[in-house]
Amino acid sequence: AQSVAQPEDQVNVAEGNPLTVKCTYSVSGNPYLFWYVQYPNRGLQFLLKYITGDNLVKGSYGFEAEFNKSQTSFHLKKPSALVSDSALYFCAVREEAGSYQLTFGKGTKLSVIP
Amino acid sequence: DAGVIQSPRHEVTEMGQEVTLRCKPISGHDYLFWYRQTMMRGLELLIYFNNNVPIDDSGMPEDRFSAKMPNASFSTLKIQPSEPRDSAVYFCASRRTGVNTGELFFGEGSRLTVL
Numbered sequence: 001a002q003s004v005a006q007p008e009d010q011v012n013v014a015e016g017n018p019l020t021v022k023c024t025y026s027v028s029g030n031p032y033l034f035w036y037v038q039y040p041n042r043g044l045q046f047l048l049k050y051i052t053g054d055n056l057v058k059g060s061y062g063f064e065a066e067f068n069k070s071q072t073s074f075h076l077k078k079p080s081a082l083v084s085d086s087a088l089y090f091c092a093v094r095e096e097a098g099s100y101q102l103t104f105g106k107g108t109k110l111s112v113i114p
Numbered sequence: 115d116a117g118v119i120q121s122p123r124h125e126v127t128e129m130g131q132e133v134t135l136r137c138k139p140i141s142g143h144d145y146l147f148w149y150r151q152t153m154m155r156g157l158e159l160l161i162y163f164n165n166n167v168p169i170d171d172s173g174m175p176e177d178r179f180s181a182k183m184p185n186a187s188f189s190t191l192k193i194q195p196s197e198p199r200d201s202a203v204y205f206c207a208s209r210r211t212g213v214n215t216g217e218l219f220f221g222e223g224s225r226l227t228v229l
Binding site: 034036041042043044045046049090100101102103104105106107 | 118145147156157159162164170205207209211217218219220221222223225
């Protein structure tokens with residue numbers, strides 16, 4: 001079985017400061033990892049993914065994520081937060097050799113304070 | 115290209131009524147997923163289809179829920195009879211086999227309120 005944990009329900013950060021949204025995962029084999037963002041009253045939008053290769057993955061809107069196999073983590077990061085980054089962020093995982101269904105975390109609400 | 119299209123965007127109904135939610139996936143996508151989002155339970159996978167065939171419906175909460183995909187461009191999620199605890203946002207998502215391993219494209223969602 002595959003699972004995702006996002007330990008923080010909410011993260012607050014000041015505009016211009018670096019941000020981190022945490023994610024840990026559990027799968028039987030090699031993981032495929034994803035981050036999605038949801039703005040109010042909208043659907044989820046793809047941000048970035050890790051499949052293989054470089055552990056640091058760059059995505060949309062200046063976001064990046066670091067895959068750490070030993071810690072089974074895939075934390076989302078951005079060097080300088082914008083107020084417009086305020087949204088709900090979801091981490092998701094599927095197993096490389098598994099079915100096509102993604103398992104999502106419960107989401108972390110990011111608030112960037114001006 | 116148009117994204118995943120869902121209708122209605124908002125639905126308010128009374129307990130016991132039938133509710134039908136609709137989804138048009140992105141053209142060429144062969145996987146379609148129905149998710150439900152609530153504050154308490156987060157994002158839950160209800161059912162998914164591959165080439166119009168239901169593959170896994172283990173997330174469907176009970177027999178009041180049913181989903182169909184009569185063709186590659188249309189799917190419905192039906193709740194009959196509806197109950198207040200069904201109030202949630204229902205998302206449809208689609209993807210294409212063999213393209214970069216799993217990125218899902220989501221619709222804007224259908225917000226259901228059952229009174």
